[in-house]
Amino acid sequence: MNVRVKFRKYGNLKYIGHLDVMRYFQKAMRRAEIPVCYSEGFSPHMIMSFASPLGVGLTSNGEYMDVRVEESPSSAEAVSRLNAVMVEGIEVLSWRALPDKAGNAMASVAAADYDVRFREGYAPEDGWQERFRIFMGRPSVTVIKEGKKGSRELDIRPLIYDWNICGDVIFLQVSAGSASNLKPELLMKAFSESEGMELSPFSLMIHRRELYADQGTEEKRRLIPLEMLGEEIGRA
Amino acid sequence: MRNLALSDEILLTVDKPARYIGGEVNAVMKDPKTVDVRFAMCFPDVYEIGMSHLGIQILYDMFNRRDDIWCERVYSPWVDLDKIMRERKIPLFALESQDPVKDFDFLGITIQYEMCYTNILQILDLAQIPLMASERTREHPFVIGGGPCTYNPEPLADFFDLFYIGEGETHYFELMDLYKRWKASGAPREDFLKMAASVPGIYVPSLYTVSYHEDGTVEAMMPVCPEAPAKVQKQVVTDVTNTYYPEKPVISFIKATQDRVVLEIQRGCIRGCRFCQAGMVYRPTRERDLDMLKKSAYAMLKNTGHEEISLSSLSSSDYSRLGELVNFLIDEFGSKGINISLPSLRIDAFSLDVMSKVQDVRKSSLTFAPEAGTQRLRDVINKGLTEEMILTGAGQAFEGGWNRVKLYFMLGLPTETEEDMKGIAHLAEKIAERYYEIPKDQRNGKCQIVVSTSFFVPKPFTPFQWAQMCTKEEFLHRAYVVNHEIKDQLNRKSIKYNWHEADVTVLEGILARGDRKVASVILRAYEKGCLFDSWSEYFHNDLWLQAFEECGVDMDFYTVRPRAMEEVFPWDFIDIGVSRRFLEREWKRAQKGTVTENCRQSCSGCGAAVYGGGVCFER
Numbered sequence A: 001m002n003v004r005v006k007f008r009k010y011g012n013l014k015y016i017g018h019l020d021v022m023r024y025f026q027k028a029m030r031r032a033e034i035p036v037c038y039s040e041g042f043s044p045h046m047i048m049s050f051a052s053p054l055g056v057g058l059t060s061n062g063e064y065m066d067v068r069v070e071e072s073p074s075s076a077e078a079v080s081r082l083n084a085v086m087v088e089g090i091e092v093l094s095w096r097a098l099p100d101k102a103g104n105a106m107a108s109v110a111a112a113d114y115d116v117r118f119r120e121g122y123a124p125e126d127g128w129q130e131r132f133r134i135f136m137g138r139p140s141v142t143v144i145k146e147g148k149k150g151s152r153e154l155d156i157r158p159l160i161y162d163w164n165i166c167g168d169v170i171f172l173q174v175s176a177g178s179a180s181n182l183k184p185e186l187l188m189k190a191f192s193e194s195e196g197m198e199l200s201p202f203s204l205m206i207h208r209r210e211l212y213a214d215q216g217t218e219e220k221r222r223l224i225p226l227e228m229l230g231e232e233i234g235r236a
Numbered sequence B: 001m002r003n004l005a006l007s008d009e010i011l012l013t014v015d016k017p018a019r020y021i022g023g024e025v026n027a028v029m030k031d032p033k034t035v036d037v038r039f040a041m042c043f044p045d046v047y048e049i050g051m052s053h054l055g056i057q058i059l060y061d062m063f064n065r066r067d068d069i070w071c072e073r074v075y076s077p078w079v080d081l082d083k084i085m086r087e088r089k090i091p092l093f094a095l096e097s098q099d100p101v102k103d104f105d106f107l108g109i110t111i112q113y114e115m116c117y118t119n120i121l122q123i124l125d126l127a128q129i130p131l132m133a134s135e136r137t138r139e140h141p142f143v144i145g146g147g148p149c150t151y152n153p154e155p156l157a158d159f160f161d162l163f164y165i166g167e168g169e170t171h172y173f174e175l176m177d178l179y180k181r182w183k184a185s186g187a188p189r190e191d192f193l194k195m196a197a198s199v200p201g202i203y204v205p206s207l208y209t210v211s212y213h214e215d216g217t218v219e220a221m222m223p224v225c226p227e228a229p230a231k232v233q234k235q236v237v238t239d240v241t242n243t244y245y246p247e248k249p250v251i252s253f254i255k256a257t258q259d260r261v262v263l264e265i266q267r268g269c270i271r272g273c274r275f276c277q278a279g280m281v282y283r284p285t286r287e288r289d290l291d292m293l294k295k296s297a298y299a300m301l302k303n304t305g306h307e308e309i310s311l312s313s314l315s316s317s318d319y320s321r322l323g324e325l326v327n328f329l330i331d332e333f334g335s336k337g338i339n340i341s342l343p344s345l346r347i348d349a350f351s352l353d354v355m356s357k358v359q360d361v362r363k364s365s366l367t368f369a370p371e372a373g374t375q376r377l378r379d380v381i382n383k384g385l386t387e388e389m390i391l392t393g394a395g396q397a398f399e400g401g402w403n404r405v406k407l408y409f410m411l412g413l414p415t416e417t418e419e420d421m422k423g424i425a426h427l428a429e430k431i432a433e434r435y436y437e438i439p440k441d442q443r444n445g446k447c448q449i450v451v452s453t454s455f456f457v458p459k460p461f462t463p464f465q466w467a468q469m470c471t472k473e474e475f476l477h478r479a480y481v482v483n484h485e486i487k488d489q490l491n492r493k494s495i496k497y498n499w500h501e502a503d504v505t506v507l508e509g510i511l512a513r514g515d516r517k518v519a520s521v522i523l524r525a526y527e528k529g530c531l532f533d534s535w536s537e538y539f540h541n542d543l544w545l546q547a548f549e550e551c552g553v554d555m556d557f558y559t560v561r562p563r564a565m566e567e568v569f570p571w572d573f574i575d576i577g578v579s580r581r582f583l584e585r586e587w588k589r590a591q592k593g594t595v596t597e598n599c600r601q602s603c604s605g606c607g608a609a610v611y612g613g614g615v616c617f618e619r
């Protein structure tokens, strides 16, 4: 059975990179005595895959991974068993059975929600919120994207599905996943340049709120949180 | 949320910020207001290495079982953070509370190898604790050293308030209780040091004076007060079964060097190789009970979630119930995706059988440590491994599908001749020949033999403590002889040869058998920027040479000088149980090439029986 796990990464765990979070969960599954399936061979590893790596320095309320288990306790029990072996900084939010035909988390990702803020002392001059609104009103935002085959120009405006500003927090809903992934930093860099300043590496505090799959059509998106593709497992 | 000592900006700038945030699984948190003693336990190297050390995990667990003590961890900040902390005067902090180490009651430093000595000064310096013990006041923590290098603590004597000689499980609580009494009394710092000196195993360097002969050798070491014993007795745990062993070791977020459960099956070694310090100072050999090991294995795997368990000991094949233990591990955990790793096994039919069950034969290699190239020299060093045993073991392994072999040797051993050096090449050649005896269609491609030589460093409390060390040039010459001989042989394409750095070996030799005069050099080297000397990319031999020069300390005095049988050594004030008489006898037998039987064949009366346990009382 494949299970989708949603978790939150907060506080000091933002300093832990993606690969280490994977290692962390492999050990946590064993501590919680969840019977995860292993690959064959002399050095078997857990069958486990993550939706979308989160960079060091970011926090998130919407992280996902899929695991294959031999059998599963109820969702409520799995969540509580896992949370009993977590450290401060990681909390499991849901545990849901995936239907057989569901794609894996990574392949399903289509969009992501982010909260972006400027760190104290790094914000542009006063009134930047208004200028951000004007900036977002542009029909296109062209950035230079460095790729493996050299750099190329890219219009990222169509990759932003939704946005708003509330106080000092910029909310962004952007395209994510393997097809076209927009990192919020890229947009903020373009905005900073329009402000005539360079975005220093520590300017932003970014928090991921959710990851979505797209269940709509070519014409119309229908974004649903990745966890909604799975089903709650009741008590046997 | 726990507050961190370092800012977000710093943590996002440095490599692997996880090294500095604490908060790992099984890390112990306490309320500082509820404890009487705060103990910072330090391994003076980078986090991933320090976190892999079993001894600290044992003591961390032991201390934290007491409600009135909070033991936390400290490691060396890596060079990137080191620079930032100096620039911004950020005091070194402990990982759990993130509080400055300078406010602790104790800073305990485990001293595992000589090349970490400058890192010890870094720890003190960043912690803003005076480097010299004599400059510390009541406001500062007591700095206490432990671990293998404390069997000659003299080069570090100026920097430590106390040393704990031997195994920490025995008398630490006694020391803590004395400390609490002293702290409540408001008495001067010196008073605690005197009280501590009466605890078995505690050495307080400031309570001794050393006088020297004109030639620079030690004349005598005298206690300056009645509390300090003339001889400090090494402490050992007699019953290694009913003692402290951590069931919940701390698990790092980033991959530690030992990212696995470590099961220490025994302490000590019955063999008595004459170059080996561990084999002497951990005497007598003491085995842990099988049931205790089984229970520990369960508990530790459950509490850590590690995917691997490894046995630890100096010579696992000598554990009397190894077969039962290994089969238990395979049966119990093998099917649950747990890897079982079995280092330090002698290659024979039994070990090959087990190894074929727990690892991929084609990907793993066989390890032999003959240490010397000829039987004559192996007799000198008392290494009971014969050519026949090696060739038989390798032959069986080759038939079983293995084709990789690692061979470890030492160069510069006492009495070594050119024939012994060439013998290294010849032994590797014979192993290759043995491989190619297997018909071509039945073997697994070419064989790969990796020969590695380290350079011999005479260590205190070994029969070779009198030995002269080679010069750097001589070491390199010997490596050249080996290399040349290998390249001259038929199977040279199947044999790869690596040798160790010679500069660092010479320095290790000086620090290993150094006296109090060497302290000034360590300090000078540190001031010149030496740090992380055990990392070849950060080792600056030129700075060390300048430091010796400037301090007027003669390197050769500690390395190549012949030592008379009756010379008083700087470490002679320590009593490790093994008698000086035994070491002298072994040194003489070595020169004659006479082998001494291991503790299970017959007792040689080394003296370690005074501890009243272990192998000495098996029969």
Ligand code: SF4
Pocket (backbone or CB within 6 Å): B283, B284, B285, B598, B599, B602, B603, B604, B605, B606, B607, B608, B609, B615, B616
């Ligand atoms: S007293 Fe005998 S048995 Fe005990 S450690 Fe020494 S040599 Fe071995």
